[in-house]
Amino acid sequence: MASLPPFPVAVPLIVAAGLLALNGVLPRRVVDAVALVTGVTVVIVAAVLLHQAGGHTVITWFGGWTPQHGTTIGVSFVVDQIGAGGVVLAGVVITVALAMTRRTVDPEGTLVHALLLVVLGGAAGFCLTGDLFNMFVFFELMAVATIGLAAYQSDDLAALRGALNFAITNSIGAFAVLSGIALLYGRTGTLNLAQIGRRLAASGNPDRLVIVAFTLILVGFLIKAAVVPFHFWLIDAASSAPLPLAMVFAGVLDLLGVYGVARVYWTCFGGDLRPHAAAIRTVLIVVGSVSAILAGGLSMNAHQPRRMVAFVMVSHTGILLVAVGVLSGPGVAAFAVYAVGDSFAKLALLCGVGLLGGSRRAGWLIVASGVALAGLPPLATGVGKAAIDTAATRAGAGWAVPILVLASVLTGSAAIRVGLDTLRSASGRVAGGGVLWTAGGSLLSASLAAGLLLPGWAARAGQRFVDVGRYQALVLGGGPSSVAVGRVPAVVGRVPAVVGRVPAAGLTSGGTVVDLSAVAVAILLAALPDSARRVVAGKGRMGATLRALHSGSIADSAVWVTVGTALIGVVLAASIR
């Protein structure tokens, strides 16, 4: 079954090309069906891959160019559980987005379908690849397709402006990543993640070049994940984009940016920068916490529902970054659980916002999504957030826990508030919202199922994800504990039996209490009259200043990218030297 990994990448791309070639020939109903079937097929194949990866990591060397004497000469896909899980999630999100296209954008033409399938192909490749340059290319593939989607409604000036800001800021991020990759290639002579990791670790203490490369790659992925202060483009793009694209932002791009940070840190830098893990941990957790709390506050303050959702995205991406930033197996496990629950909750929220316009059902859906965002326990958001709190505390970053709890209270209550307003002003049923309503309901149910089923699985997957020695040994050959393969010695001799008694990334009784009280506070806060909320949300001068910053200027965005990069670079360089 070594031929399976390329499938989730190749099939959507081929179908997308086919749909474009037959643009105008095929009836719309056929296009809808073909695209949906493709999405579902990718989900199924990725699920099979996920199952296989549970037994052993699946590795495919394209063209049969396997490593010779521990030196890679080809390009590989290396499928572990977290990677395959990412493809399943991306497949589900894109399938939902495809199902929404008929109701929400342009009922004719096949362009949106094709672009969404290209995003899916790129996302799958990004999750599965074992090659650093591949990661760059697949992320750019996703970015270009999403820029096209963002500018799709070309008569809408706000959408065009959002697309422009998105494209320019993201390209700066892409060039930062590429420069980092170039520096790493110059140092190690390879682009394979496992081999880079081994050679860096073998070269002794990290020097300035490695730190510059790490900073560039980190910042590039953070720009794509859209955390503060790199988030300005997302607010603009996500609040003016067509609904399916907003779903792609919420459920695919943000998550994959954070996933990229985790993957590159563990495979490439995990060995070399391990002595400096504390500094990197602090940087990541601080950036994540600031995003979570700042965007959480702004979400309560937002003028329109779609802008509110955009701030919710930034806030929760910050929470995800904290999970990864803990730099431990349980952290990655918590990331996986929270990512699933969170993207389902955000998608359900978007379904509800898409239904806006008087329907009571929209109000209930938005309230339910808000409760999910605040982290109601058996839902995956609640379980995942409790796991993040536990992992952060155990890694000595307990100070971040109250910030994360407060952030989810703020975002949850912002959503619940919009839902309550909708319920109050609702004037009956709106025709044609059936798809959105069904999708929203199913997503929340899926979040519940994920919260119940995922924790044990995620704990093992997370443990395996951070086991760098095992990853390198599997990709490059040579037993995990053998020392010299070729010229480069294997770094990490420690290979624990993974599947043993790993505690599930689930709920403790303390976590349940915290989660439940967060939800209660969120509901209370949402039910408060405006005058009382104003105090909490800080609608004073500071709120106004912060809002004015988000007026969508590309120059501002670029300045903040520069400032953020400089800050992260200086902090890392100072603490690592």
Next chain:
Amino acid sequence: MTFLPYAVAAWLFVIGLYGIVTSRDLVHQIICLSVVQSSTYVLLLAIGFRTGGAAPIFIDIPVGRAAVDPVVQALCLTDVVVGATVSALLLAIAVQIHKRTGSLDPERLRESFG
């Protein structure tokens, strides 16, 4: 081994960013983005360069002759493709914006939304 190409790459990255921040014209801004991208070309080629190395076409050069690194050239080519795609998209968006507003000034675009 000289540091000049690396200095040029860093300079191009920074001056391109400066252009993006200060630009008052969308087309100019998009070209500044291309300048940022040029820095990655210079960086990649500098990393693969070997003094006295031949072009990496191994048909008509003797075995053992030094050659520059073909991998970075392949990366560079991919980079060019990505850059061309993004520039084309961006210019198309700029054309649309000009059609709607009759202006290419990013600040006026911003003001029109407040």
